[in-house]
Amino acid sequence: MGLLLTDDEKMLQESAAGFFADKAPVSQLRTLRDERDATGYAQELWADMAEMGFTGVLVSEENGGFDMGFMAAGLIAEQMGRNLSASPFLSSSVLAVTALNAVGDEQAAKMLPEIVSGNMTVALAVDEGSKHNPDAIEMSASPSGNGFKLNGNKAMVVDGHMADQIVVAAQAADGLTLFVVPADAKGLDTQRTIMVDSRNAARMVFENVEVTGEQVLGEVGKGETILSAAFNAGRAILAAEMLGATSHVFEDTNEYLKERKQFGKIIGEFQALQHRLAHLYCEIELARTAVLSALTALDNNPKSAGSFVSMAKAKLGSVAKLAALEAVQLHGGMGMTDELDIGLYLKRIRVAQELFGDADFHMAQLTK
Amino acid sequence: MSDLDGFRKEIRVWLEENCPDEMRKPMNSETDACWGGRNWEFQSEDQKLWLERMVAKGWTAPSWPKEYGGAGLSRAEAKVLAQEMKKIGARAPLHSFGIWMLGPALLKFGSEEQKLRYLPEICRGEIRWCQGYSEPNAGSDLASLATKCEDFPDADGDHFLVNGSKVWTSYADQADWIFCLVRTDNTGKKHHGISFILFDMESEGVSTKPIKLISGRSPFCETFFEDVKVPKENLVGERDKGWSIAKYLLTHEREMIGDSGNLKPVAQMIAEMGIEPNAALQTKITELTIDEWAFAQTMSRMLAEAKAGASLGAKSSFLKYYGTELNKRRYEVMMDAAGYDGLEWESERSNDGQLARLWLRTKGNSIEGGTSEVQLNIIAKHILELPGA
Numbered sequence: 153m154g155l156l157l158t159d160d161e162k163m164l165q166e167s168a169a170g171f172f173a174d175k176a177p178v179s180q181l182r183t184l185r186d187e188r189d190a191t192g193y194a195q196e197l198w199a200d201m202a203e204m205g206f207t208g209v210l211v212s213e214e215n216g217g218f219d220m221g222f223m224a225a226g227l228i229a230e231q232m233g234r235n236l237s238a239s240p241f242l243s244s245s246v247l248a249v250t251a252l253n254a255v256g257d258e259q260a261a262k263m264l265p266e267i268v269s270g271n272m273t274v275a276l277a278v279d280e281g282s283k284h285n286p287d288a289i290e291m292s293a294s295p296s297g298n299g300f301k302l303n304g305n306k307a308m309v310v311d312g313h314m315a316d317q318i319v320v321a322a323q324a325a326d327g328l329t330l331f332v333v334p335a336d337a338k339g340l341d342t343q344r345t346i347m348v349d350s351r352n353a354a355r356m357v358f359e360n361v362e363v364t365g366e367q368v369l370g371e372v373g374k375g376e377t378i379l380s381a382a383f384n385a386g387r388a389i390l391a392a393e394m395l396g397a398t399s400h401v402f403e404d405t406n407e408y409l410k411e412r413k414q415f416g417k418i419i420g421e422f423q424a425l426q427h428r429l430a431h432l433y434c435e436i437e438l439a440r441t442a443v444l445s446a447l448t449a450l451d452n453n454p455k456s457a458g459s460f461v462s463m464a465k466a467k468l469g470s471v472a473k474l475a476a477l478e479a480v481q482l483h484g485g486m487g488m489t490d491e492l493d494i495g496l497y498l499k500r501i502r503v504a505q506e507l508f509g510d511a512d513f514h515m516a517q518l519t520k
Numbered sequence: 521m522s523d524l525d526g527f528r529k530e531i532r533v534w535l536e537e538n539c540p541d542e543m544r545k546p547m548n549s550e551t552d553a554c555w556g557g558r559n560w561e562f563q564s565e566d567q568k569l570w571l572e573r574m575v576a577k578g579w580t581a582p583s584w585p586k587e588y589g590g591a592g593l594s595r596a597e598a599k600v601l602a603q604e605m606k607k608i609g610a611r612a613p614l615h616s617f618g619i620w621m622l623g624p625a626l627l628k629f630g631s632e633e634q635k636l637r638y639l640p641e642i643c644r645g646e647i648r649w650c651q652g653y654s655e656p657n658a659g660s661d662l663a664s665l666a667t668k669c670e671d672f673p674d675a676d677g678d679h680f681l682v683n684g685s686k687v688w689t690s691y692a693d694q695a696d697w698i699f700c701l702v703r704t705d706n707t708g709k710k711h712h713g714i715s716f717i718l719f720d721m722e723s724e725g726v727s728t729k730p731i732k733l734i735s736g737r738s739p740f741c742e743t744f745f746e747d748v749k750v751p752k753e754n755l756v757g758e759r760d761k762g763w764s765i766a767k768y769l770l771t772h773e774r775e776m777i778g779d780s781g782n783l784k785p786v787a788q789m790i791a792e793m794g795i796e797p798n799a800a801l802q803t804k805i806t807e808l809t810i811d812e813w814a815f816a817q818t819m820s821r822m823l824a825e826a827k828a829g830a831s832l833g834a835k836s837s838f839l840k841y842y843g844t845e846l847n848k849r850r851y852e853v854m855m856d857a858a859g860y861d862g863l864e865w866e867s868e869r870s871n872d873g874q875l876a877r878l879w880l881r882t883k884g885n886s887i888e889g890g891t892s893e894v895q896l897n898i899i900a901k902h903i904l905e906l907p908g909a
Contacts, residue, residue, distance in 0.1 A: 155821040406904055421908035426900035433899055434842045437822075438814040445817050463810045515806040 176237035202270030233396025312354030313344035327373030469511035557648025589643025618642035652700030716762035774840035
């Protein structure tokens with residue numbers, strides 16, 4: 153039924169758990185933050201992830217990948233969420249790869265193996281305003297010579313400041329079109345924006361950026377289908393990451409309630425706190441199922457998976473938030489300190505909630 | 521897998537041929553259900569036929585062993601049967617506390633004689649059971665129950681004497697027999713000294729009084745025992761050690777009460793009412809839709825995770841808590857959607873206040889079988905392993 157992990161999936165889960173706990177624990181994010189690292193992720197981690205095959209989890213074998221599917225990608229992301237591991241996995245290995253898979257042309261065949269090997273990172277530049285809204289793209293692609301000229305602004309381009317290639321969405325006369333633009337293209341100004349979660353995004357200004365017809369990803373005017381596939385993948389994997397972060401703060405808080413003493417008692421003895429945590433446990437059980445169902449739907453029939461993905465992203469949006477807020481409150485004053493990791497999870501969860509549509513966005517999608 | 525596919529095909533053909541049309545129509549309420557029992561009057565010929573045919577297949581309790589009236593189906597096969605029945609909208613042929621609650625307890629704790637005596641007639645719908653658990657002073661704190669059970673004061677020594685009362689006994693006024701928690705020893709801790717006994721509701725000294733609820737209906741009774749004589753062979757398990765049976769049975773009850781897997785989604789019910797929600801109501805409906813879906817899927821996942829035939833243990837408290845709270849939310853939103861129409865209590869067009877009565881009925885869901893707060897206590901203690909819980 154897909155809601156139960158197979159033995160292979162359990163093995164992957166275990167090895168990913170060990171890998172990220174070892175190679176990219178929360179302390180790594182702290183160091184990256186405190187040292188104001190220029191890339192915002194550990195280069196050697198990305199190389200190790202390529203070594204492990206994680207970078208190619210969604211890439212077919214003929215393109216050098218491992219074709220393990222969305223459930224596998226979700227299990228990897230869940231462990232990244234538990235450890236707050238920063239890497240270009242979401243932008244390159246999920247969003248970009250899914251867009252390239254949807255196109256499946258020569259250009260895709262050239263780029264995919266590069267992503268798998270860890271040699272190329274790719275960012276997807278779509279949103280322009282302050283909320284996720286792929287229906288409100290204004291960037292223009294006007295005819296210029298044999299190609300196009302791109303003009304407009306992009307916001308919240310995940311990993312946009314360090315990606316080698318940018319897949320950018322713009323309006324051509326024939327409709328929404330995707331273009332592959334090298335990061336160093338003339339007329340492209342990229343500003344790194346360090347976000348509240350210490351991870352990376354970029355604002356981009358395209359001013360008369362010239363692109364050829366060969367840089368069109370797929371066909372002119374067919375961008376929407378590709379984007380929809382990429383975003384559905386991104387949302388489900390993000391939901392899986394949120395599940396990991398949620399599970400971590402929940403378990404951490406559960407342990408804290410067994411240790412901390414006040415009024416001469418272990419605070420976990422207080423029923424007011426027990427009931428809050430027990431309710432959270434129930435919500436997380438639903439959240440877990442929602443993620444598993446969305447990933448299964450993507451593996452079984454990606455074209456009809458949209459509503460499952462939206463339900464999962466919406467559910468995780470509210471449950472992850474609840475978990476983070478309860479974790480801070482139940483940790484008391486300690487929950488407010490930078491010393492404890494809880495705050496880092498609260499921040500990452502806030503970003504992940506917003507990214508690619510918050511609960512409100514996805515509930516609106518569901519009623520369309 | 522191919523075996524299961526073949527089984528599915530067989531079932532599909534059989535159901536198509538044997539499930540009467542009348543029994544494929546949705547039930548309006550619990551009162552449309554077939555409860556069976558000594559005094560049961562079938563509401564239609566189709567209801568009778570449907571029960572008889574399912575009984576002959578052993579499909580009123582499909583996963584019970586054949587020698588006890590079941591069909592000996594594996595969990596996977598039983599699930600296929602349930603799926604195929606759902607597909608054609610087939611009603612459960614029999615609603616039965618015997619099947620849902622007593623049966624599983626007897627299968628685990630009963631003697632061979634008890635299994636052979638009670639289970640087949642439960643499967644055939646010939647006996648209707650009620651559950652004697654709560655008492656006026658033992659509600660959420662069930663283990664403090666005080667209904668007294670002592671040796672009958674005569675020379676034979678083969679009978680008990682039972683005195684006390686129960687409350688919230690579902691359909692006690694219509695039941696043939698009761699499975700009942702009684703106190704056989706009050707000298708030790710409260711969980712010790714509880715025994716699990718079975719007796720005939722026609723025994724001398726048993727009386728019932730229906731309790732009228734806010735829904736205007738009376739699914740529950742007060743039940744009184746005055747010098748009731750019960751054969752000792754009707755003791756299930758060991759004397760004084762009935763609490764473990766009681767808890768085991770409660771997990772089944774919780775799964776049953778929490779089970780909203782077959783409920784019609786709220787969005788569909790509201791659409792069928794012909795209501796076009798405004799944006800604020802639509803948000804509430806969508807939130808519920810997500811939770812209905814996630815909860816139903818979670819229930820499937822947990823049942824699949826549990827080893828075949830095993831109880832869910834403390835996870836049944838999750839199902840009970842979340843399922844009943846969800847159902848209350850569902851009816852609040854349906855009442856919001858229905859507006860003035862939902863408030864009609866006595867009228868033909870409201871089917872005598874059907875929605876309002878169901879809305880009121882759901883308020884009991886998070887109380888019966890252990891309140892939501894008790895379920896959260898159980899989760900805190902057994903799953904979160906918090907101290908002192």
